[in-house]
Amino acid sequence: MGLLLPVAATAQNEVDLDKVYITGGQGQVLKQPGSATLIDQQALETFEYTDIHRILTAVPGVNLYEEDGYGLRPNIGLRGTSPDRSKKVTLMEDGVLSGPAPYSAPAAYYFPNVSRMSAVEVFKGPSAIKYGPATIGGAVNLVSRPIPYLPAGELDLQYGSDNFQRYNGWYGQESGQFGYLLEGLRVQSDGFKELDGGGDTGFERNDLNLKLSWTLPGEVAQRFVLKAGYADEVSDETYLGLTRADFDDDPYRRYAASQLDRMDWTHQSLHLMHQLDWGDHSLTTDVYRNTFERDWFKINGFGGNGPLLQTVLKDPSGVNAEFYRVLTGEQASANVNEQLMIGSNDRQYVSQGVQTRLNTSFAWLAVRHDVELGLRYHQDTVERLHSEAAYDMQVGGRLQQAADVATTLDNEGQAKALAVYVQNDMRWNDTTVSVGLRSEHIDTEETTYDSVSGEQTGKVDSSESVLLPGVGVYSQLTNTVGVLAGVYQGYSATTPGKDGDTDPEESINYELGSRYQGELGQAELIAFFNDYTELTGTCSFSNGCDNAVVDSQLNAGAAQVYGVEASWNKHLFAGAHIIPLSFTYTYSHGEFDANFADDSGVFGDRNNNIVAGEELAYLPKHRLNAQAGIERGPLAMNVSVLYQSDMRDTPGEGSIPASQRIDAHTVVDLSLRYRVLQDVLLYATVDNLLDLEYEVASKPYGYRPGKPRSANLGAKVSF
Template sequence: MYLQRRLLCCAIASAMAAPAFADQANELKPVQIIGDRQSTFSISGSAHVLSNEDLEEKENTDVHRMLRDVPGVYFQEEDGYGLRPNIGIRGSGRDRSSKISLMEDGVLIAPAPYAAPAAYYFPSAGRFYGVEVLKGPDTLRYGPFTVGGSINFLSTPIPARASGMVNVEGGEDGSQRAHAYYGATEGQFGFMLETHQQRAQGFKDIDRSNRDSGFDKRDYVAKLRWQAPETADIQQAFELKLEHSSEVSDETYLGLTDRDFENDANRRYGMSDIDQMDNDRDAVSLRHTLVFDENTQLNSVVYRNEFNRNWYKLASIGGQSIGGFVADANANGGTKQAVLSGAADATDLVFKNNNREYISEGVQTELNHRFQTGSVDNDLIVGARYHQDEVDRYQPTDTFDQVNGSLVYQSSTLPTGGDNRLENADAVSAWIIDHAYVGDFIVTGSLRYENVESKSKRWGDPARNTVSSRTENRNEELMAGLGATWLLNDNWSLLAGVHQGFAPAGASSQKGTDAEKSVNYETGFRYWQENFSADVIAFYSDYENTIQNCSIANPCPNGNDFGTQSFGESEVRGLEVGLSSVIWEGDTGLRAPVRLAYTYTDGEITKDADDLSVLEGDVLPYLPEHLASLTFGLEKPAAWSALMSVSHTDGMCIDNSCDRPGEVTTFKRTSDYVIADIVATYQVNSDMEVYVKVDNVFDDQEIVSRDPAGARPNKPRTGYVGMKVHF
């Protein structure tokens, strides 16, 4: 049938990391892992695409808000702006997005995805051109984290003709945003220059301080492309991408006690006055596309990312971690509550320079070849990557006393041990993916090999003359996946898939610490037509081994804030529902679009950990049972639109022990919360539009997180006005 043949072509095109050269004489598109929304119809796993149009209609700059439109994706808010995203997929964990493969244009973006995957760096979401979320057997193509899935962010492509865009926005709390790009293609050459700059004074008030609680973040991107002329014997292209970003944000790990949260959710304790994150990132990638013929193409990329950051922040009070200090103040009030409020003096307030340098670099190549065996069409993908990364920590501390509510400097200490260490990892990956088209069936077979060797050493003296300890570990795994899609007719398809999941242990893990492993199943159906589409997919993940990379922000159940803990077996099951429709369309072109994303999840530990820090029946932290987002409104294309998005997030346990019989859960759960955002856009002419948006229109603030250390709110009601001009 015609539609099936068209879907087949879309599936093949999306499987190729870059489109056929014959179709890109004027434009080399962003590197996609799925393609457009229609391409998801034929994938044997959950797949969702947020197009540039989808992103522009809401003008979000917080990636958490963007991903509410995708079922099966979870998040834990932290600062209200999405500066440090915590994203998980299908129960994989959400700690700094460290259990999913995060990419931009197909290249891993975490500062050190193998050695230290917690993503303290995140690109400015306001400059994204599109977002792709992939789960199921096809994720074996995009490791190293194949337990949950992969997210690929698309950058702005080089324009086919001389053109550009300027977007300026202002709002409450001193919010300012500017996004601009300009580029052109002339003959064999193309270029694009882009900047995204965003700042705010913040919505929290710091006790006894004149400093704000905001941020200033700046991204710069440059692209240069050369493409062989159409008459050349060899069709090929090179694209160089350069990136620089910087961020200064007056953010802290210190949250609030519940009693203070109830009185003023936007309060910040004065002892966090001097906390500040300062980071810089430089990245370069060189991509090469070589087209042998209409059926064979080779795509390669060499990349290097350097990320330097220092989060200077309060770490402990009187020898106790700030998390433990807030927990005691919650439970008992008294002196510790008075210390936090500044009403009582305190000694030995330790502020740590969380100073780290990251390097991530590698080369990856992928051959795409289409061929036919009898009546079976095949799209074969063979790829490999060599990657190495490291994180160098040199973290001196300063000690202050709190006297009459003010910080008084006492001394400084140079780092040793865990604060003076180097962690690195070398990884070799290889994968084979075959999409076989057999009549009305698309069968996907996947294999992935990962070999990760990690090392860590600590110095016993600040000058690094004496090594105090060394650790090393190795994780090696061969994973397989099998999926099938049955194209029933022009509108319906059924899908089913199974694949092995893998997440390597961090670089500080002890020798013999195994990787996280799981077997993941899913099945469901899709329906597609011009004004209505639906995805309903059930999933089940059986974890043979569950691991957590320990950190100060998210200590492991055994109390460690470094290394990796391996604990228990677990199961995660759930249901994802995605609907998109135009429920009404008038004769004048007026439309009423609706989009729904809903996820039900049930996860629990099914076997005790060896050290009994995690027990059978324990829950998985920060995993909501129900998560839903509904977007609806009215629009007249090329004239105006008005949309409202309403999202609901269930309250979540913050640790594994939350629901144990007899356990007091008062301070171990977040709140249920509902957030409504609205945005209205008016098209002044074909090149200019103005918009108004209000986040959290009903000004409902709840405890959305209790990590790193205390109760934390979502952003309050905040209004913005913006203007966008294309030229």
């Protein structure tokens, strides 16, 4: 079950703050109908990861692929859902939707900095229906640092390979009825890629957060928490990868055509939480607003009648050879077709709403009922203003603008959603039956504008409603062994502008498993089966779609995804030594059950006729993570080994051709910690200890590498 460790309580305030944990804390995880993993602060500090991908390797049922090596824009899937830009996973911070626009534009181009989190939760199974809008795979909840009861603070400094730097400081306390926490974070690196002709490939991130609390203890205890945050990023990142031959020669090369690529974003958040506790009842209300502005200036393709970037990078020979040489800067642009179209994807997002949940417990007919009733009204918008201009590749590998900037896309998407759910966990003896029902009503609107005049040219309204039932059972058969089973309906909404042209994604999901807790440690084994009546894919630049179809959806018809999740962890004791051990494994298989044409490249290559029986892309059959450590007194060492089998980059059957294969890889990470004084900790980490060169993806434009060996030294001073 991953890394399950105790969660700090705050009984001093007479308000149960564990309710920000969707897993309910360690005590509830082991008896949940459904799979839940809680990675707490101690586990997060073991390897000092700043990349959510590496953190989630310890969670069974996760399928993902890296992109930039630092986790700037994650690609996370659960139980076989598409990992592309984490669109099919409900992402939250402190129980509140954290994506830029979860309904109208679900691609998560913003993801919170995990360095300021105290826990990460992953929830799958029947109770996932509580955490929409995407309910098929499950939810990931990031828990921000709590306000400490006593005055406390920490300064964390880290330096490493490629001029990696991390500065993280926080201080806070509860004083009487009031509390505060102030935290600042900066992370930066020069990057590990080498740009042809020289140039930057790194990033800088800043994050500033303030928490204020007011607690009123008593028989009816209340707590108000106001959280305000600001974050920004400037990164010299690109979607442009390499040909297979160039990747094999030097995976960390970047072509000259990407020299101007740059992401620049800012994020502001405001979250007011009110919690009311009395007896066995609590009422928690959140009012939130997130704004996100981003501008990604990047290469989009060739001008005129030039070929697609994917086509050139898949086969840089023959008629594509000259275009390849333009990309690398070896040859100047000779005509319009060889010009490079480079532009700005300027977007502004707003995500806001109010949600409340009532938790109550009572006994009736010798059965204890733990009931949760939730309501959320949510609005989000995305405004897109995309533009581009033609650039000439010059002799010497430098780019020069050759034409005026033109607007290529000007539209706005809006969504308003009312979600209501109820879940009743009925407990008697050693059995829990969880019955839940979720209702979503969503109104969307897409408005398009003329690229020259800016006048409105179209408007499409649509609405959809759905009821999603679920039931799960957990029974403790013996003191050490329990069994669980569940079935629920999964759902993922359509995005604005569809007006009935596209059906929402729907599935019936099943799971069956067992848990063990005893002298041999903790273990869990769960089989899952997701039976899609309608599988959908959503276009984005991250999978190579054009401006004209960005955020459009494609119906793929029926599909099945099934697999097995296994986990085990235990602490051994050998004299004065503590030896923590953990193991997680996921087997996954997914295939289409219908024939259809993928003209946009959502599921693989463009203009690909997909046939029933073909396997899904970017779903490895095997993912295994083993972690082991040894601790004695102030010294601790931990090792993590991740194995991922090969996977397809486009749907297919049988053995995977080399041209469509993302090869298997095994990555080893190491960490050392030494507590010099009670309040001073020194640590060292090495990611990719064996310096393995491996590809993580070939979408949207060519092969891209995982991070090479990266060594870091750090020091923490607590006060």
